[in-house]
Amino acid sequence: MPGAVDTTERPVEIAIVGGGIIGLILGLGLIKRGIKVTIYEQARSLREIGAGVAFTANAVRCMGLIEPGIVKALREVATANGDADDPNDWLQWVDGFNQHFENPNEEKLLYKLYAGYRGFEGCHRAQFLDALVKIVPEAVVQFRKRLDTYTQSEEDDQVTLKFTDGTTATADALIGCDGIKSRVRQILLGEDNPASFPTYTHKFAFRGLIPMERAIAVLGDYKARNQHMHIGPKAHVLHFPVAGQTLMNFVAFVSDPQEWSHEATMVAPAKREEVEETFKSWGPTVRKITSLLPDELDKWAIFDSFDNPAPYYNQGLICLAGDAAHASAPHHGAGAGIGIEDALCLATLFEKAVQAIETRKTTKRKAISLVFDTFNSVRKERSQWLVDSSRGICDVYEWQNPECGDDAEKCFKEIEWRSHKIWNFDIDGMLQETQEGYDKRIIG
Incomplete structure (x- = not known):
């Protein structure tokens, strides 16, 4: 094509919009796989508002597969239940409402679930973010960069980001990790689309x-x-x-x-x-x-995003991840964990894409677009299930599920299967599906 720029020889360059926990973890995973990353954060400095966040054993394993340093950062600030040297890995639900007159100062234990070894590690969001920042290479994060819009150019196979301060930047692809109010999602789905807003x-x-x-x-x-x-x-x-x-x-x-x-x-x-x-x-x-x-x-x-879920997570060289794709209520305590699964899936796919580009199996543009197609296929069902189930489990906790009411046995069955679907997720199976799905798309 006349005037086209040959981008084959350049390293893959990814722009991530959003410098929260998921944006940093994804960035670290891509950097580890030899990809140039720039994270654009609208704030003056990296910070996470909020109080506590907790991670299950499966989420921590995903962190380790993305970049072992992430687990080390978490362990610097994480707190286990009970004795730090002998953690209590059981989660407990008690009747907080009814007074039990045999001992009115005690609550009745309704049910408890084993979350796995070190299966519940809590930390303050800001402290975890601070620990992650220490392992992000210098100059990866650019501050005071609020995204205004972006364009995809077919002439040079790049994305151009335009910021509200009038500056621009280019990259081979853009991943929106900009949370529940995602600007990337608004542009991707359309500003008149209800699915663009929580x-x-x-x-x-x-x-x-x-x-x-x-x-x-x-x-x-x-x-x-x-x-x-x-x-x-x-x-x-x-x-x-x-x-x-x-x-x-x-x-x-x-x-x-x-x-x-x-x-x-x-x-x-x-x-x-x-x-x-x-x-x-x-x-x-x-x-x-x-x-x-x-x-x-x-x-x-x-x-x-329950009422108006995103119909898709990607388009061309643009993709959504974490809350930007599938913002859920926090009642499962799994929104961050699901976002970390997203990051592992994307990091794995980009490793495959780099190999495909280097061996000239396909063009850079196609290799990246197939990354996002595969990601959408692998991650959409599970992440949307979490959005739905987070609403549903809240009804169980608050005795508003019409089939369970305040029946402890029925409530426990709902809590058990839903929790185990999150905690016992087959990470290896996801990685196999991810790799095989990408390979089929390359061949096809």
Whole structure:
């Protein structure tokens, strides 16, 4: 083609929009596989808002397959349940609502599940991000780069990114890891497409951090230092240790029949009195926990992509990953883990693509577009299932599932199979499907 630029000899260059946990992990995985990466972050510095995040054993294994340094970074800041030298790998659900008069200060243990060795490691999001930043090569991340739009050029087989500050950049492909409000998704699917935007789930969450010594004084050592889910009607409370057992992460999910009124932000200020009022009819343990909260805290609107899921994750040299593709409610605690699975899939595919390009089995443009086609095929069903199941499991926790109600045995069966589908995911099977799927597309 006249005027076309031969890009075959250049190394593969990938632009990632979004410098959160998934964007950094994906970037590290691509760099390890010899790919040039630039991460464009709209903020002035890398930071993750939020409180605690937890990872299952399977998610940690994915991290190790992407780049072993990621696991080392996690372990620098992760906190296990109970004794750090003898972790408690069981997750527990208790009746937080009903007072059991034989011992009114204790909650009834409804069910517990073994999550695997070191199967529940919690950390503060910002601390994990800080640990990841230390292993990202210098100059990979560019700050104050808010994406305005992008164009795909067939003449030179590249993507041009245009930022709101008037600057531009080019790359062989663009991956949107820019979260639930993804600008890349809006451009990819169309700004008049409902699937370009998340919707309110009619749940919000009070979130806060409680000093561990205060939690122990009120709850006792075991309950404070170990994950517990307190379930009840139309709400549920979760807590687990973070920051080396120095803090207890608190989150209380509440049903909200109204629309979210803070249109400009998903986070709004709240007061401890609001939480106490919400749970005033609950059992004494939950009421004790709410009394430990600071006077001022946050409440977070829970948005997701359930109502209008993305019909596809890719188009040409553009792809979505993590929350940008499949934002889910946090009730499974698996959104970040599923995003890490995405990153492993993409890193594996780009390794195959580089080989195909170097051996001249195909052009760079086709090799990359087949990466994204294969990714969409491999990851869409599971990631969309998580979006659906995260809504469904919340109904179980809050006794609003019409088939389960507050029947402990029926609720446990739902929790068990859904949790195991996440925790026991066949990573090796995914990698085999990924590699075979790419090979078939190259040959085809």
